[in-house]
Amino acid sequence: MISTIFRYMTRKGKSMLILSIISFTVKSLLGASMMLVILDMLNKIIDGRTDNLHMYWIALAVIILLNGLFNTIADLAKHFSGFEIAAKIRTKVTLRLKQFSLGFYSKERLGEISTVIHKDVDNIESITAHMWSRMFSDFITAIIIGGLLFAINWKMGLAMISFLPIGLLLLIKGIKSTSKLEEDTQDNLADMVSLFVEYTKGIPLLKAFNESETFENKLKDSTNRFGESSKRLSKSIAKYIGKYFLFLELSFGVLAIVGAFMVFYGQLDVSNYIIFIIFSKEFYKPFTNIESHWLNYIKVKDSYSRVMAIMDAKVIEEVDQPKKMDGFDIRFNNVYFNYEKDEFQLSNVNLSIDEGNMVALVGPSGSGKTTITNLLLRFWDPQQGEIRIGGNDTREIDYDELLSNISIVMQNVILFSDSIYENIKVGKNDATREEIIEAAKKAEIHDFIKSLPEGYGTRLGENGVGLSGGQKQRLSIARAFLKDAPIVILDEMTSNVDPINERKIQKAISNLAADRTVIVIAHHLKTIRSADKIVVFNKGKIVETGSHDELLNSNGLYRKLWDAQKSAETRNLCSA
Numbered sequence: 001m002i003s004t005i006f007r008y009m010t011r012k013g014k015s016m017l018i019l020s021i022i023s024f025t026v027k028s029l030l031g032a033s034m035m036l037v038i039l040d041m042l043n044k045i046i047d048g049r050t051d052n053l054h055m056y057w058i059a060l061a062v063i064i065l066l067n068g069l070f071n072t073i074a075d076l077a078k079h080f081s082g083f084e085i086a087a088k089i090r091t092k093v094t095l096r097l098k099q100f101s102l103g104f105y106s107k108e109r110l111g112e113i114s115t116v117i118h119k120d121v122d123n124i125e126s127i128t129a130h131m132w133s134r135m136f137s138d139f140i141t142a143i144i145i146g147g148l149l150f151a152i153n154w155k156m157g158l159a160m161i162s163f164l165p166i167g168l169l170l171l172i173k174g175i176k177s178t179s180k181l182e183e184d185t186q187d188n189l190a191d192m193v194s195l196f197v198e199y200t201k202g203i204p205l206l207k208a209f210n211e212s213e214t215f216e217n218k219l220k221d222s223t224n225r226f227g228e229s230s231k232r233l234s235k236s237i238a239k240y241i242g243k244y245f246l247f248l249e250l251s252f253g254v255l256a257i258v259g260a261f262m263v264f265y266g267q268l269d270v271s272n273y274i275i276f277i278i279f280s281k282e283f284y285k286p287f288t289n290i291e292s293h294w295l296n297y298i299k300v301k302d303s304y305s306r307v308m309a310i311m312d313a314k315v316i317e318e319v320d321q322p323k324k325m326d327g328f329d330i331r332f333n334n335v336y337f338n339y340e341k342d343e344f345q346l347s348n349v350n351l352s353i354d355e356g357n358m359v360a361l362v363g364p365s366g367s368g369k370t371t372i373t374n375l376l377l378r379f380w381d382p383q384q385g386e387i388r389i390g391g392n393d394t395r396e397i398d399y400d401e402l403l404s405n406i407s408i409v410m411q412n413v414i415l416f417s418d419s420i421y422e423n424i425k426v427g428k429n430d431a432t433r434e435e436i437i438e439a440a441k442k443a444e445i446h447d448f449i450k451s452l453p454e455g456y457g458t459r460l461g462e463n464g465v466g467l468s469g470g471q472k473q474r475l476s477i478a479r480a481f482l483k484d485a486p487i488v489i490l491d492e493m494t495s496n497v498d499p500i501n502e503r504k505i506q507k508a509i510s511n512l513a514a515d516r517t518v519i520v521i522a523h524h525l526k527t528i529r530s531a532d533k534i535v536v537f538n539k540g541k542i543v544e545t546g547s548h549d550e551l552l553n554s555n556g557l558y559r560k561l562w563d564a565q566k567s568a569e570t571r572n573l574c575s576a
């Protein structure tokens with residue numbers, strides 16, 4: 001973990017971390033040398049030699065000044081290295097996110113990504129900045145001081161570390177045996193957090209169905225589970241840490257007793273005995289701080305593995321020599337595909353869409369219509385077969401270029417809590433006001449926007465709260481006009497909208513479809529009667545292809561779907 005994080009640091013960040021470790025080490029050694037100066041001064045005073053005492057004052061003043069100086073340098077350098085690593089990891093994660101296919105973004109992953117950006121990077125930053133510099137400098141200081149103490153008297157040195165190896169072995173055992181408890185605690189925490197998020201999102205629904213209590217009970221159970229596993233983990237850590245400290249104290253006890261005997265038998269003079277007693281504390285410091293290092297390690301280990309899961313996940317591979325897109329006819333050749341965790345299989349799909357044509361994909365729910373568009377956008381790649389646009393395999397086209405040539409009008413329009421103007425501008429970052437208004441006019445939404453008191457400046461709530469489904473879709477069509485891509489994927493709305501909205505949407509869509517290659521995922525068959533080609537899917541296979549009239553005459557699945565929709569409409573009219 002340390003070496004990976006170190007690899008992610010810029011050269012400046014690494015130098016700053018090393019500078020902070022060196023400065024903290026110098027500061028600790030200065031502290032130790034101050035003790036030596038004081039001891040020497042005391043020896044002199046006890047011996048009655050009080051001449052040149054001012055040299056000690058000067059030495060102490062210099063040490064104090066240097067101490068302050070190195071403390072400041074160490075502090076600044078550690079913060080700098082922490083900010084560096086946080087900024088570097090955040091940038092790397094963000095750049096990486098762009099390279100993933102949509103298959104990566106499952107519901108759980110989205111929660112995980114926001115935890116990584118918000119919490120995990122902060123954890124790694126604070127560990128790098130605050131723990132590592134101290135931890136490394138403490139250990140370096142301990143090695144230097146330990147070496148000096150061994151040089152003064154090796155027997156006392158051995159006494160100082162007498163029980164330390166047993167303590168350390170016990171600690172290692174503790175770290176190993178608590179790792180399962182750590183995992184449980186982290187899993188329970190993750191469950192609890194996602195339940196809370198689900199709860200807050202679903203409050204209106206839960207209230208409507210009078211289900212709040214059931215969910216609250218689930219939350220209570222989850223909170224209790226987390227509390228219990230945290231307690232078990234803390235108990236286990238406390239057990240091992242308690243024993244570990246006992247062995248550390250025993251080492252010090254042995255040092256004090258052995259030293260006293262050696263002084264008694266004249267093998268050690270008193271001042272060296274005092275040096276051992278005082279400086280052994282400095283030597284033990286990194287070992288006594290191990291408890292907080294362990295707890296920090298637990299905290300950062302999980303954060304680190306989440307960051308690494310993103311860094312190591314498979315991305316859409318960049319092509320060395322990407323092909324240019326100069327034609328926009330689409331061909332699916334012998335395509336087979338299945339989602340990782342689903343039985344659904346798209347089998348042997350052969351589909352051709354000529355440039356400038358409108359093709360409608362129809363079929364029962366779950367038959368694979370959306371999957372076709374997911375593959376075209378390379379949100380996933382097929383396991384077998386190929387998809388070509390303008391004669392080029394989509395995998396050989398630069399991904400940014402591929403996406404810039406396709407507009408998507410989804411039925412679940414994603415809108416941001418921002419003005420209507422900014423929401424349309426998503427279609428083209430550098431669009432002028434005139435272009436935005438023009439796009440809104442073509443999408444048949446301009447008049448509605450103008451009728452609002454704040455016009456284009458009207459702020460939308462999260463996901464377009466305040467707009468009807470039809471208005472949201474027209475806003476999304478405006479984005480597509482602005483983007484002006486030659487290929488358009490249109491996911492028709494499943495819910496019925498009022499006739500005026502319906503007419504406006506149809507007009508906006510036929511404006512958009514002119515001179516473009518359009519794939520419509522159709523739910524209302526009457527809207528796609530004029531499509532150049534209708535492709536009927538069933539259970540992941542193409543079962544029929546043709547024009548509306550051809551398909552009606554062939555009396556297949558399309559005819560069944562058509563008749564079913566017709567009779568549903570008649571029923572609705574009668575009941576109205």
Ligand SMILES: Nc1ncnc2c1ncn2[C@@H]1O[C@H](COP(=O)(O)OP(=O)(O)OP(=O)(O)O)[C@@H](O)[C@H]1O
Pocket residue numbers: 339340341342344363364365366367368369370371372
């Ligand atoms: N991200 C995914 N991961 C796993 N399975 C998925 C995923 N997306 C879709 N599926 C499954 O693939 C199958 C085909 O789904 P698809 O969305 O392509 O159907 P569809 O014809 O567009 O349906 P609908 O008309 O209801 O939108 C379904 O069984 C669905 O559960």
